[in-house]
Amino acid sequence: MSAPDAxxxxxxxxxxxxxxIADYCRELLAGLAGHIGCTVVVEDGTDTAxxxxxxxxxxxxxYRGRPLSHLPHVYQVGNNADHVxxxxxxxxxxxxxxxxxxxxxxxxxxxTVARGDSGxxxxxxxxxxxxxxxxxxxxxxxxxxxxTAMFQAMRMTGTLLGTARGVIVHSQFxxxxxxxxxxxxxxxxxxxxxxxxxxPISPSRQRAALGIADHEVMFLSLGFxxxxxxxxxxxxxxxxxxxxxxxxxxxxxxxxxxxxFDVAALVAELGLQDQVKLLDYVEESxxxxxxxxxxxxxNLRHPxxxxxxxxxxxxxxxxxxxxxxxxxxxxxxPDGIAxxxxxxxxxxxxxxxxxxxxxxxxxxxxxxxxAAAAYVATAHGLDRSVAQYLAALDAARHAPAPAWASxxxxxxxxxxxxxxxxxxxRQVLGPDCVLPRWFLAGAxxxxxxxxxxxVVNATATDRALLAELGHGGASFLGHADFVxxxxxxxDLLVLFLGREDPPLQAANAVxxxxxxxxxxxxxxxxxAPNAVNALLAHGFRVDLxxxxxxxxxxxxDEQDGDRxxxxxxxxxxxxxxxxxxGQAAPIAGQAPGREAxxxxxx
Amino acid sequence: xxxRFGPEAMPPRAIRPARKSAxxxxxxxxxxxxxxxxxxxxxLTAQPDRMVDVVVRAAEQELGRARADDFAIGLVRRRxxxxxxxxxxxxxxxxxxxxxxxxxxxxxxxxxxxxxxxxxxxxxxxxxxxxxxxxxxxxxxxxxxxxxxxxxxxxxxxPELPVGVELHDGARCLSSGLAxxxxxxxxxxxxxxxxxxxxxxxxxxxxxxxxxxxxxRVAGHGIELPNSPVTFGPLLLGALTDEILLLxxxxxxxxxxxxxxxxxxxxxxxxxxxxxxxxxxxxxxxQIEMVARExxxxxxxxRVAASPAVETAAAA
Numbered sequence: 001m002s003a004p005d006a007x008x009x010x011x012x013x014x015x016x017x018x019x020x021i022a023d024y025c026r027e028l029l030a031g032l033a034g035h036i037g038c039t040v041v042v043e044d045g046t047d048t049a050x051x052x053x054x055x056x057x058x059x060x061x062x063y064r065g066r067p068l069s070h071l072p073h074v075y076q077v078g079n080n081a082d083h084v085x086x087x088x089x090x091x092x093x094x095x096x097x098x099x100x101x102x103x104x105x106x107x108x109x110x111x112t113v114a115r116g117d118s119g120x121x122x123x124x125x126x127x128x129x130x131x132x133x134x135x136x137x138x139x140x141x142x143x144x145x146x147x148t149a150m151f152q153a154m155r156m157t158g159t160l161l162g163t164a165r166g167v168i169v170h171s172q173f174x175x176x177x178x179x180x181x182x183x184x185x186x187x188x189x190x191x192x193x194x195x196x197x198x199x200p201i202s203p204s205r206q207r208a209a210l211g212i213a214d215h216e217v218m219f220l221s222l223g224f225x226x227x228x229x230x231x232x233x234x235x236x237x238x239x240x241x242x243x244x245x246x247x248x249x250x251x252x253x254x255x256x257x258x259x260x261f262d263v264a265a266l267v268a269e270l271g272l273q274d275q276v277k278l279l280d281y282v283e284e285s286x287x288x289x290x291x292x293x294x295x296x297x298x299n300l301r302h303p304x305x306x307x308x309x310x311x312x313x314x315x316x317x318x319x320x321x322x323x324x325x326x327x328x329x330x331x332x333x334p335d336g337i338a339x340x341x342x343x344x345x346x347x348x349x350x351x352x353x354x355x356x357x358x359x360x361x362x363x364x365x366x367x368x369x370x371a372a373a374a375y376v377a378t379a380h381g382l383d384r385s386v387a388q389y390l391a392a393l394d395a396a397r398h399a400p401a402p403a404w405a406s407x408x409x410x411x412x413x414x415x416x417x418x419x420x421x422x423x424x425x426r427q428v429l430g431p432d433c434v435l436p437r438w439f440l441a442g443a444x445x446x447x448x449x450x451x452x453x454x455v456v457n458a459t460a461t462d463r464a465l466l467a468e469l470g471h472g473g474a475s476f477l478g479h480a481d482f483v484x485x486x487x488x489x490x491d492l493l494v495l496f497l498g499r500e501d502p503p504l505q506a507a508n509a510v511x512x513x514x515x516x517x518x519x520x521x522x523x524x525x526x527x528a529p530n531a532v533n534a535l536l537a538h539g540f541r542v543d544l545x546x547x548x549x550x551x552x553x554x555x556x557d558e559q560d561g562d563r564x565x566x567x568x569x570x571x572x573x574x575x576x577x578x579x580x581x582g583q584a585a586p587i588a589g590q591a592p593g594r595e596a597x598x599x600x601x602x
Numbered sequence: 603x604x605x606r607f608g609p610e611a612m613p614p615r616a617i618r619p620a621r622k623s624a625x626x627x628x629x630x631x632x633x634x635x636x637x638x639x640x641x642x643x644x645x646l647t648a649q650p651d652r653m654v655d656v657v658v659r660a661a662e663q664e665l666g667r668a669r670a671d672d673f674a675i676g677l678v679r680r681r682x683x684x685x686x687x688x689x690x691x692x693x694x695x696x697x698x699x700x701x702x703x704x705x706x707x708x709x710x711x712x713x714x715x716x717x718x719x720x721x722x723x724x725x726x727x728x729x730x731x732x733x734x735x736x737x738x739x740x741x742x743x744x745x746x747x748x749x750x751x752x753x754x755x756x757x758x759x760x761p762e763l764p765v766g767v768e769l770h771d772g773a774r775c776l777s778s779g780l781a782x783x784x785x786x787x788x789x790x791x792x793x794x795x796x797x798x799x800x801x802x803x804x805x806x807x808x809x810x811x812x813x814x815x816x817x818x819r820v821a822g823h824g825i826e827l828p829n830s831p832v833t834f835g836p837l838l839l840g841a842l843t844d845e846i847l848l849l850x851x852x853x854x855x856x857x858x859x860x861x862x863x864x865x866x867x868x869x870x871x872x873x874x875x876x877x878x879x880x881x882x883x884x885x886x887x888x889q890i891e892m893v894a895r896e897x898x899x900x901x902x903x904x905r906v907a908a909s910p911a912v913e914t915a916a917a918a
Contacts, residue, residue, distance in 0.1 A: 153888065180895035
């Protein structure tokens with residue numbers, strides 16, 4: 001099938017890939033295809049991809065062979081290996097990122113460490129988390145240290161979200177997390193839609209298939225069987241209240257991860273083999289059949305990363321009575337739609353009491369399930385999702401790609417090239433001109449390519465010399481104008497300073513990632529003692545520091561440097577983490593303002 | 603150029619005078635030039651027992667004549683005339699140049715023999731510039747100017763002759779030339795009419811980030827001019843300091859590695875504790891910063907009900 005000239009390009013796994021996002025995407029495409037041409041790009045090597053009628057499916061190789069980069073791109077991103085293939089395209093063709101998981105740490109791990117490139121993983125940690133990330137990356141490389149908690153606490157989303165034209169999430173909770181990682185992101189909240197299958201199996205047939213009698217209460221948990229699902233809490237609560245409960249069966253359906261949480265062993269330990277049925281991953285139709293057959297769906301999650309619970313929304317949409325933890329995106333469910341339990345010291349007892357109460361009170365279950373179905377039908381309808389997607393895509397289409405990394409091709413000045421430039425400068429400025437040290441040292445790279453250069457407080461000599469280096473078209477600004485530049489819009493920032501401390505925080509803000517900062521200072525003054533630490537604390541890696549006149553084939557050059565007496569630094573911006581806007585620049589110390597951050601948090 | 607067989611190796615020897623023969627074909631050549639004389643050989647291959655009289659010229663100027671009748675062991679090895687057709691021409695004439703100078707060898711009959719011999723400078727021919735008399739050389743090395751090593755040199759013992767100078771980087775000769783460039787200040791000082799300045803090329807390849815000691819010496823004698831050598835490149839002290847700092851850093855890193863290992867008695871060393879402390883601090887900093895950011899985001903979202911950054915479903 002040929003790809004349309006107009007429409008959108010969506011990167012996502014598709015069924016039959018056992019991935020919740022694949023199902024979500026197929027449902028969404030069924031709605032979107034009626035309004036806009038859709039092309040889905042799947043991973044190379046995908047044998048089968050099921051898409052709705054009218055939707056073109058391309059492999060990566062086919063996509064690369066077609067001129068589709070002008071179309072709006074949508075990336076459905078989850079925290080697993082199924083999404084690794086789309087990472088390069090996200091950077092090459094910025095589009096709308098649909099974030100299904102709050103943390104993408106495992107995804108990045110699969111893209112780097114799992115492929116043998118631990119160095120890239122450490123570099124990504126450093127880029128995302130600055131000095132702290134560098135420490136953790138170095139310890140991972142040298143000692144292999146990495147806690148499981150890092151995968152949750154360090155989301156590694158800053159770069160992917162920061163480069164996106166727009167971000168779609170499913171909850172307010174996730175939106176706040178996105179804005180925390182990428183403060184400038186354009187976030188749209190599109191509630192997770194639900195599309196019940198056209199011909200669901202009847203609840204009675206489903207229960208019969210599972211061997212559950214009509215008089216038995218059916219508890220159900222769905223999705224990956226991980227520790228965070230708190231299934232052990234549910235099992236212990238059921239065990240503790242075994243004698244208070246009516247006859248019941250607890251069905252746990254989802255792919256098992258025994259290395260993370262061995263549910264079968266726990267069931268045996270608690271002696272609940274007769275009351276618990278363990279199923280593996282179930283198809284979508286079976287999924288809906290189970291939720292409709294269940295009396296109570298136990299959908300706990302802690303810690304909460306902010307990820308979308310498609311399971312919960314589908315269960316609510318099926319009219320199930322769902323029990324959740326009253327935190328994060330689950331707290332956004334209106335009261336009366338689900339049973340929300342506070343996560344505190346009394347949670348375990350409260351969970352037991354709730355399960356007993358719901359097991360005994362069929363009327364309550366029916367009332368809560370009915371309200372849930374009605375709520376989801378309006379707030380989580382596919383039509384609404386489609387409309388919001390189209391609006392978000394339209395906004396992204398007209399939004400410029402966010403400024404992020406520098407693409408400038410720099411030519412670092414070799415000593416012989418400096419000598420030639422000196423001779424040329426003498427011809428332009430006269431044989432007796434005093435050449436400043438920044439020029440003698442080659443502290444400002446040469447570039448003949450168009451790039452964004454800002455120069456602050458330059459003299460006429462500085463301007464002439466910058467023109468010699470190919471920066472004649474630079475923006476020459478005063479200090480106030482430079483601070484007001486939009487973020488990440490400058491490839492090279494040249495600051496001419498007297499004895500004052502350099503405004504490193506503002507410099508970090510205006511420079512793109514990989515952009516260069518050239519500091520030409522009359523004297524280092526207070527900056528010298530902790531200069532390297534100050535630069536590191538403000539997200540810069542030091543490339544060059546020159547306070548001596550570099551060697552030259554002309555003694556007059558050395559005299560120039562001596563008369564100039566200045567110092568020059570060249571640094572590269574590598575992170576924004578810990579360099580908060582409005583925060584006082586800690587020039588003297590190396591800590592990126594931990595106290596200030598604590599104060600801000602308070 | 604070293605003398606391969608000088609006058610000591612070629613004692614005079616009485617040989618019958620040459621007889622002219624129209625059929626005789628001469629071969630020969632110049633081998634070396636030094637203040638001790640110009641060395642060469644000439645031989646009539648068809649009449650090997652006849653000696654050849656030769657003339658040495660520099661361009662059109664005749665430097666002298668000689669009879670090729672000296673013995674030289676080098677010629678024996680080359681199977682030339684039984685080793686006897688060598689000659690050493692001791693000329694009192696030192697050509698004025700320009701240098702490098704091409705010397706040619708001729709028979710008295712006007713027949714050209716062999717290739718030209720290039721003489722780099724007058725000092726190569728002038729006995730007055732011999733090592734024993736080099737103290738008469740005056741000069742100063744000024745330093746690097748516009749990519750050239752500049753200065754002046756003049757031999758008061760041979761005031762009319764230019765002095766050859768060489769630029770060395772250690773044992774390597776980078777360039778050479780004559781001190782024959784005009785400089786008004788030297789003319790005022792009465793140094794060879796001012797024509798004794800020099801400017802030796804300094805190759806750009808020296809800008810390699812390493813330190814170089816550049817020597818300027820009188821050609822052929824190894825006498826250094828005042829101010830030579832010139833140290834060129836990164837400041838030695840700075841380079842040394844950097845090296846020391848680098849070594850200290852490496853030592854500290856190695857020490858840390860050693861400390862981080864488990865001691866023989868099974869106890870952990872302090873380095874491991876520091877490593878873990880750094881780790882806890884790093885994780886703490888990340889969590890604190892992220893919590894602060896989330897708080898900022900939440901405050902912003904609550905402060906502005908319909909935040910421009912967040913388009914909620916309700917707003918839509």
